[in-house]
Amino acid sequence: MIEVSGLHKQFSQNILYKDYRISFTAPRVCIEAPNGQGKTTLLMMLAGLEKPQSGQFLFAGKVLSEPYKQVAIASDRIALPDFLTAKQIINLTVSSLGCNWPAELISGFNFSDFLATRFDALSSGNQKKCQLILALMRGAPYLLLDEPSAALDQASIIYLLGLLDNYLADKAHGQIIITCHEPAPFIEHGFECVPL
Numbered sequence: 364m365i366e367v368s369g370l371h372k373q374f375s376q377n378i379l380y381k382d383y384r385i386s387f388t389a390p391r392v393c394i395e396a397p398n399g400q401g402k403t404t405l406l407m408m409l410a411g412l413e414k415p416q417s418g419q420f421l422f423a424g425k426v427l428s429e430p431y432k433q434v435a436i437a438s439d440r441i442a443l444p445d446f447l448t449a450k451q452i453i454n455l456t457v458s459s460l461g462c463n464w465p466a467e468l469i470s471g472f473n474f475s476d477f478l479a480t481r482f483d484a485l486s487s488g489n490q491k492k493c494q495l496i497l498a499l500m501r502g503a504p505y506l507l508l509d510e511p512s513a514a515l516d517q518a519s520i521i522y523l524l525g526l527l528d529n530y531l532a533d534k535a536h537g538q539i540i541i542t543c544h545e546p547a548p549f550i551e552h553g554f555e556c557v558p559l
């Protein structure tokens with residue numbers, strides 16, 4: 364379970380969270396809220412990639428000292444070195460985090476033909492696939508996916524839903540949190556919708 368308490372986050376005069384608290388209790392959660400409310404920013408803070416002005420994040424009751432080891436995130440907000448090819452970017456994760464080459468994910472997302480393409484030359488759907496592969500390949504207990512189905516083709520959405528069905532099978536305290544403006548397929552696959 365992920366719990367947020369005493370959260371204050373603002374960008375300049377734009378206050379997104381003020382003494383905010385929320386507990387995500389379901390194993391698979393879909394955050395639903397209007398554009399600009401702060402969903403992506405919340406995921407970025409949970410992953411330790413954005414700093415709040417104040418607040419505490421508990422994962423199964425503990426503060427993570429090195430969130431990047433246990434939290435994997437896929438989001439358009441994360442800038443990738445887009446002058447590298449997809450293969451080079453995936454290899455960076457393989458070598459820096461000691462993951463296996465994600466052959467199954469690459470084939471499941473039909474991504475093999477795009478490995479040699481520079482990230483900035485990939486279509487938006489293929490950029491999304493690359494981001495998802497980079498997060499999923501880590502097998503982290505906490506998986507945060509920002510708009511995972513946006514721009515994906517139907518076959519890839521079905522493949523992703525199947526992956527998420529089984530993702531937590533070997534992760535006792537794990538949790539998946541996604542944001543999504545079209546949650547119906549995720550709800551059908553057991554996600555609980557939570558407003559912010």
Ligand SMILES: Nc1ncnc2c1ncn2[C@@H]1O[C@H](COP(=O)(O)OP(=O)(O)OP(=O)(O)O)[C@@H](O)[C@H]1O
Nearest residue numbers: 374375377379396397398399400401402403404405
């Ligand atoms: N680095 C930043 N600097 C300044 N403002 C920012 C920054 N990042 C986000 N914001 C602002 O914070 C607000 C919340 O943005 P965020 O992307 O978290 O919302 P969201 O709920 O994910 O929106 P959407 O549904 O459109 O994706 C927006 O007004 C955005 O402009």
